[in-house]
Amino acid sequence: MKRIIVHCEQEITQMALMEHGQLVEFTIENSQGRQLVGNLYKGRVVNVLPGMQAAFVDIGLKKNAFLYIDDVLHPHLEKQPKVKPSISQLLQAGQEIVVQVMKEPLGGKGARVTTHYSLPGRWLVYMPHADYIGVSKKIELEVERNRLKQIGDQARLPGEGLILRTVAEGESKEAIQSDIQLLRALWIQIEERAGGMSAPAQLHQDLSIIERLVRDMFTPQTERVIIDDLVQKEEIASFLSRVLPDWANRVEIYKGSEPILTHFGVKEQLDRAFEHKVWLRNGGYLVVDYTEALTVIDVNTGKYIGSNTLEDTVYETNMQAAEEIARLLRLRDIGGIILIDFIDMDMERHRQDIWDKLELLMRSDRTKHLILGWTKLGLLEMTRKKVRDHAMNPFTEPCSVCKGTGRINSRL
The missing domain is CATH 3.30.230 (Ribosomal Protein S5; domain 2)
Structure with missing residues (x-):
């Protein structure tokens, strides 16, 4: 069964999705900076770049939004022209256009927008x-x-x-x-x-985190929504009474003395899941490294020495790694290209089992993803849609010494 734990502070709302006591999703929203994905704007085209088949659109944010030609053409593929026209034939500077945000501003980039409204x-x-x-x-x-x-x-x-x-x-x-x-x-x-x-x-403006929680995550398998704010509790119950009246009684207020995220083990699991090295149940471990568009996950046997053959030891570690990786992708909200360096296996059947296991587990992921398969170098390659920063970024900042490289110069 699933439980949704919600912690409300003055400016921040934190939401955790627990499945059988294990943390699988975590979301933060600042009341002063709600997510932009899903919002619709009337924008003005600032400039059109035929060489990039894209345009920049002023929608009233600090940085102009980016509009690619595929997001200007008809949303039905069968109604698109066989040969793409130049974007300058579709848009002109100064033109007003309605757009919807499909990707949050990330780093120094503005939001990505589309005319494929949903x-x-x-x-x-x-x-x-x-x-x-x-x-x-x-x-x-x-x-x-x-x-x-x-x-x-x-x-x-x-x-x-x-x-x-x-x-x-x-x-x-x-x-x-x-x-x-x-x-x-x-x-x-x-x-x-x-x-x-x-x-x-x-x-x-798209719904708040609380309302999206009900719209997107509340299912018959959701046993309880537990929240530590009475006003927000009533908001969820009211929203449920309109869309799912039979489930309005599944919302309860938390009355414990210790912080709600501590009581339900969310904080402890978050601390472990966002380490650079993540341990597996059998003593193996994962190492997770990021670049701007690429995430690399390395699987290691670590302390696990197995009991039968080397192939069995490696296979069991890789299977546990597949389970943990599927959870971490959702929990950390990792997007872009993902390369997984599983430990080398000799048997093709075992390689297929790993692929099938990961594919099965990823069915629970609401974010669009695609497992592409094994590369010639023996890495498992996949992609996952990136629409916002990683879940913990609001609580972290780049190191002032290493500037995000993860290394500090000791010899100059």
Whole structure:
């Protein structure tokens, strides 16, 4: 079963998702700097760069947003031209355009934006101009996939697009149709605001961390939401009573004497999970290193000496490593290219088992990812969508001595 632990301070809200007592996701949001992903803006094109097939758009933030040509073309691939036009044929400097943030500003880069608008609801994602219906790949039963697709097809208007989410499995036709109607009405409001405002201007802000928690993470397997703030507790219960009335009683206030994150073991697990060296149950360990766009994870047997053959020792360590890596990717919110240096195995069957294990465990990850397979050098390569900084970055800062290299010069 799952538990969601929420700690509220004056300016910061921290949320932890626990599965069978193990921490698998952790999110922080500052009330003064809420996440931008999902927000919609009316922006003004500042400059168009044909050589990069991109444009920079002023949406009212410190840095101009980046808009790539693929995010300007029609969201339905079948309706895109076979040969991409120059972006200068689609956009001109000074033009006003509605865009949605799809990636947070990271480092010195501005936000990445798109014109492929999407509004997530409880059961589905509404896309006003996509003109197609999709069903979550995690819904495997073909009969259910066809049922959901038929419901969506009957409820959508010409040109609209829908993606039925995993939680829609088994949900009633009436609930799904209600979700569509609410999101359609929200989009109409956004269009009306855009028509009456000058750029740059914010048109829509995505839900707060508390509301997103209910929308995206509350499932029948969620046993409890435990929170240490009475006002926020009532907010969650109120939100649940509107969208999931039968589950409103699953929210409870924490009354313990010690801090909530300490009481439920969140702080202890966070401290271990964000170490440079992460230990496995059998005495093996992982070493995690970052660059801006690449994360490398090295697997080592460490203290584990095994009991049978070397191949068995390596295989068991790699299997435990696959479990821990799947958890760390979600918990640290690692994005970009990921290379995993598992310990070399002689048997091809074992290599396939590792791939299958990681693929199975990653099905619980709500962030888009792709396991590409083994490289010629024996590394397992995968990608995971990067939309924001790592989960602990708000609590850390670069070392003033090594500047983030992890090494200090002792001889000059």
